[in-house]
Amino acid sequence: MTAIDNERATTERFPRELVRRLVDNYRNKTLDHCEAAITEPASVFTDPVRFQRELDVMFRHGAHIVGWTGELPRPGTFVTKDVAGHPVLITRAEDGELRAFRNACTHRGAQVAEGCGEARRLTCPYHAWSFELNGNLAGQPQSYAFDALDKSTLGLEPLPVASVAGLIAVGLSEDVDPAAAFADIEPELRWCGYENHEVVCQHTFQLKANWKIAFDVNLETYHVDYLHRETLSNLVNHNPIYDTFGRHARWGFPTVGVEHLVDLPEDQWPAVGPASIIHTLFPSVVLLETPVSCQMFRIYPGRTVGECTVDLTEAALTPVTNDEDRAARKRGADFAALVVGKEDFPAAEQCQRGAEIGLKNFVFGANEPMLQHWHRTWNEALA
Numbered sequence: 216m217t218a219i220d221n222e223r224a225t226t227e228r229f230p231r232e233l234v235r236r237l238v239d240n241y242r243n244k245t246l247d248h249c250e251a252a253i254t255e256p257a258s259v260f261t262d263p264v265r266f267q268r269e270l271d272v273m274f275r276h277g278a279h280i281v282g283w284t285g286e287l288p289r290p291g292t293f294v295t296k297d298v299a300g301h302p303v304l305i306t307r308a309e310d311g312e313l314r315a316f317r318n319a320c321t322h323r324g325a326q327v328a329e330g331c332g333e334a335r336r337l338t339c340p341y342h343a344w345s346f347e348l349n350g351n352l353a354g355q356p357q358s359y360a361f362d363a364l365d366k367s368t369l370g371l372e373p374l375p376v377a378s379v380a381g382l383i384a385v386g387l388s389e390d391v392d393p394a395a396a397f398a399d400i401e402p403e404l405r406w407c408g409y410e411n412h413e414v415v416c417q418h419t420f421q422l423k424a425n426w427k428i429a430f431d432v433n434l435e436t437y438h439v440d441y442l443h444r445e446t447l448s449n450l451v452n453h454n455p456i457y458d459t460f461g462r463h464a465r466w467g468f469p470t471v472g473v474e475h476l477v478d479l480p481e482d483q484w485p486a487v488g489p490a491s492i493i494h495t496l497f498p499s500v501v502l503l504e505t506p507v508s509c510q511m512f513r514i515y516p517g518r519t520v521g522e523c524t525v526d527l528t529e530a531a532l533t534p535v536t537n538d539e540d541r542a543a544r545k546r547g548a549d550f551a552a553l554v555v556g557k558e559d560f561p562a563a564e565q566c567q568r569g570a571e572i573g574l575k576n577f578v579f580g581a582n583e584p585m586l587q588h589w590h591r592t593w594n595e596a597l598a
């Protein structure tokens with residue numbers, strides 16, 4: 216799949232050719248689909264041996280999208296992230312460069328920062344070793360006690376980091392190249408304008424479900440009329456588009472209002488098409504573009520095969536100008552959190568129970584191409 220012409224993104228929320236495909240699907244009552252249904256052994260959600268391989272191959276030795284570069288708007292800013300149980304520190308030091316480190320003090324491992332903010336130095340809460348934002352050790356109480364060690368080797372341990380179309384990508388081990396990991400989809404992501412995004416709020420969910428089931432619930436509209444009967448069914452149409460970019464994928468669906476575009480000449484279409492476009496990034500990040508916001512779901516394995524954590528961060532497309540604006544955006548985000556928290560994630564936990572009581576297979580229909588893509592992709596990554 217080729218990337219969208221970036222020029223058009225300057226005046227339209229969604230690229231015209233995607234909206235055109237969605238309108239065509241709606242008009243023709245069609246959807247992008249696979250050739251046939253497939254099955255996947257339910258044990259992929261319960262097998263502790265496979266789970267350890269997933270942790271090793273896809274998470275500890277993987278590259279991960281963790282946020283937006285706008286979270287570090289100036290030199291002197293930092294942000295911390297939990298990435299699949301790994302505390303990560305991202306900084307923009309005085310030289311303006313983006314850096315990532317293990318958020319682990321080189322004295323004995325305590326986290327040197329939490330949350331986000333601006334600082335000249337970060338000071339470990341345990342024995343107050345302090346670090347510059349470029350990672351260098353800046354000070355130690357009773358420093359004579361450490362004279363036997365070369366202080367230049369006691370800086371924070373760096374991790375690979377890259378900006379990918381305005382997203383922050385980090386590697387959890389030294390040998391990972393985060394820019395290369397997302398190179399197949401980076402040109403496509405440019406139309407999203409991530410450089411200008413500002414985080415509005417964040418929700419964290421702990422689920423009794425395998426991380427792949429929590430991921431799967433974001434990837435089809437098939438369930439919307441039933442599971443979301445009271446909340447989303449009047450807003451969403453079942454005519455999705457679907458494309459892959461190497462390991463990564465994109466899908467999208469038309470929303471309420473698409474019916475007005477069907478007979479309208481294209482030059483009269485609104486700048487904001489009635490649609491949601493979703494990018495899914497290996498191994499487990501979902502970026503949902505709505506007409507007014509972007510939601511990032513980071514889905515990570517928990518301590519056991521049957522648990523996971525979902526971090527939902529809502530970003531405004533442009534910097535928030537006042538408190539009223541912020542409150543309105545937060546209400547939108549809280550509604551999304553309510554729907555996933557009360558409807559999608561309980562369904563994910565039910566599916567997990569089905570897998571745990573010995574169901575043989577899960578089925579992914581021809582109408583669920585994203586699920587087929589992801590299970591194939593994860594299996595290939597482990598092969």
Ligand code: FES
Nearest residue numbers: 320322323339342
């Ligand atoms: S663990 Fe950080 S100063 Fe001791």
Ligand SMILES: [Fe+2]
Nearest residue numbers: 432438443559
């Ligand atoms: Fe849903």
